[in-house]
Amino acid sequence: MTTIKPSSRLKIYSLIDGVVERYLKKAISSPKSNSGNPFIIAIFQDFDPLLHRIHGVKTSLGGEMEKIAEIIASDAWGQENVRRKFNVNVELPVNVFRIIDNIINNLSNAKKLSNYNEEKEKIIEACDNPSKEVESHTYEFDMELYDKENDHWYYLEMKGPDPNTTEVPGAKKRLLAVMSWAYYAKKYKKVDSKFAIYYNNTFPKPYKNPKVLYYFDPDGGLSVHEEFWNFVGDNPRTYSELLAIFREYGKKNKKRIWDGFSKLIIKK
Secondary structure (H helix, E strand, C coil): CCCCCHHHHHHHHHHHHHHHHHHHHHHHHCCCCCCCCHHHHHHCCCCHHHHHHHHHHHHHHHHHHHHHHHHHHHHHHCHHHEEEEEEEEEEEEHHHHHHHHHHHHHHHCCCCCCCHHHHHHHHHHHHHCCCCCEEEEEEEEEEEEEECCCCEEEEEEEECCCCCCCHHHHHHHHHHHHHHHHHHCCCCCCEEEEEEECCCCCCCCCCCCHHHHCCCCCCCCEEECHHHHHHHCCCCCHHHHHHHHHHHHHHHCHHHHHHHHHHHCCCC
């Protein structure tokens, strides 16, 4: 029995097809696009437009992976227990924000590595001993999941394997803030936040992007590649099934994709 429902497979197919179709149309309308790197063009001058478009597909597909995660999560957790791309006005005691800022500053200055459980304990302690003064900020979050059976809430930020330098500490602050807010304001007893990397670009080697590992603990606040997809799907087969859907799409559309992208190759 598959973990991804047939109706969800069709939705995922449609998202994949939308990205591919956009770039097949671009291949016809503007075939001369290139990477802009003169050294790469010098080596791959006949193929560079093709490589550029493939890279563009990869970038665009990244934006669709959150939608795919939502589809899969809705199957596993129930649609009513999944929210994606939502804003929260996080109002917390000032001392809680100070603890969060202190955690991030220590990580930014490389004074220590992230320890998720330790950070969580500090935040809970601050929430249990709140200052009278409060502070509020509005943040956008990628996903909220509620495990109804265990009364456990999860908040996720989804990124590709190489987020830019400013994205990572910003995501760290949002995730610590929403975990604090859920515990303090919503009175959730079980709450966790995760920085999710939807694929490991060094697989099968371990994920070792220092920009991310400076701020996120692989043993607590970080979920990468197969681990992430299996968590979202609440099943150890989810990642392999999702990858099979992409492979199936590629095989079924091989000729269509080749016919479109081959127009980008400069023939002499």
